[in-house]
Amino acid sequence: MLSKVAVVLNDNLAMFEFGVVCEVFGLDRTGDGLPGFDFRVCGAEPGKPLASSSPGIRVTPDYGLDELRDADLVAIPAFPFHISTALDPRVIEAVRDASDRGATVLTVCSGAFLAGEAGLLDGRKCTTHWRYVNQLAQRFPQATVDPDVLFVDEGNLITSAGTAAGIDACLHLVRRELGSSVANAIARRMVVPPQRDGGQRQFIxxxxxxxxxxxxxxxxxxxxxxxxxxxxxxxxxxxxxxxxxxxxxxxxxxxxxxxxxxxxxxxxxxxxxxxxxxxxxxxxxxxxxxxxxxxxxxxxxxxxxxxxxxxxxxxxxxxxx
Known part of the structure; x- marks a missing residue:
């Protein structure tokens, strides 16, 4: 069951990819008869603003990394992959621990690099933005990187390609866990196809x-x-x-x-x-x-x-x- 969703943020986060996760899981649509999510935006230091990739914008997570412990889904938006070596080890450890406890981890675009740092890509298929697939494969040689797909579902790990592919991955997960009608209803509100590559029909x-x-x-x-x-x-x-x-x-x-x-x-x-x-x-x-x-x-x-x-x-x- 998909109930609690924790989004873990890094400095220099990409606003669009963060917004995708917020749009799918963070909005209250219970008035439309859809299930609600316990949505938490988390960081290593709650209350401390994080810089975004958009000039003049900072995002302040309200919750700490302890919220990942009982999350059903840990979502990782994109961030500049070349800073992955400087990731806070507390963030890496929290993502790894959440996965070990049974949480599904979903990455959008370059968020796959954080999953890789947590050891979640080893021996598994994954993807990321086409510009970064070679770097991902080089950095995590035990992973099987597919450069030609919008997202890869490995059960408790879902990785997606750049930007709008995150929408497909999020809606795929909703459909997988909560059914077609819920995914289609969210997609209609977003005015997007429920899924572009795996088969669901488009709203139009x-x-x-x-x-x-x-x-x-x-x-x-x-x-x-x-x-x-x-x-x-x-x-x-x-x-x-x-x-x-x-x-x-x-x-x-x-x-x-x-x-x-x-x-x-x-x-x-x-x-x-x-x-x-x-x-x-x-x-x-x-x-x-x-x-x-x-x-x-x-x-x-x-x-x-x-x-x-x-x-x-x-x-x-x-x-x-």
Whole structure:
């Protein structure tokens, strides 16, 4: 259960990454029917202002490192990684002890360097901002650093890449511990996708590109409402009052992809929504999304999302009674 959240601050903390943790875990949303968190901002010397990476701003932690002892989650925002050698040993020890007691440790961006100093990366997969992955790997050679992901979930250790990837990691943890509906509700309040890389649908599930050409824009809107039908480039070009060649060229210019790839992507997004929100069987769902068969849906879903539809529903679906 995720109840008490302790954020441990370092001097020169990065304000955006700190703000991400505060936004997800620190705001009181109990009025919306969401669970509340016992949120504590902690430092080695409570009441002493810490400099931030933003000029003219200082942050004063109200709580000391003893709050980490019974925290369910210890969150570490980013800070300039090159100062990691000068980290207060009390902070390192407190993070290590909290992990040993069973707390989950979540790092945002260069916060992974503090986790490394506490010995939490050894023998584990992790990530950080792409600019720092080489330094992280060099500094902690027993860690397996993945430079190509937004975040890595190792159970009681979650590390995330730069800046906005921290949002994905935080919402992933909320979803893992408290369920899809809570994570989705927080994401909607933040006006962000519940998760960018692992599969959850975006709040704006199938956005229509804002096209300069009215005919093409109207065709895209119509497609959204008729994904279950069979479509060809020729039929879509005729609907848009264009030749096939002109339609394909303008479509690529407006959307950045081909009609077939765009249509497949929209169908996958709809499939995600139905897998999350319904108990519709796979064959019916595949026809509703325009794939025609469960086998074709599985093929495209696995290719784009990285997991099978059944596994996606198991992870992210809301149980329908």
């Amino acid at each position: 599930e199938r956005p229509v590109v804002d096209c300069d050409n009215d005919n093409l824009s109207e065709t895209l809107r119509w497609l959204e409402e008729n994904l279950e039908l069979g479509h060809t480039v020729e039929s879509l070009a005729a609907r848009s009052a264009m030749s096939t060649r002109t339609f394909a060229r303008r479509f690529a210019a407006e959307t950045g992809t081909t009609p077939v790839k765009w249509l497949t992507g929209q169908r996958i997004l709809l499939a995600k929504q139905l897998l999350e929100d319904t108990d519709m069987d796979l064959e019916t769902l595949s026809h509703r999304c325009g794939f025609g068969s469960g086998a074709l849906l599985r093929h495209h879903f696995q290719r784009q999302v990285g997991i099978a539809p059944v596994e996606y529903r198991r992870r992210f679906g809301v149980r329908v009674s």
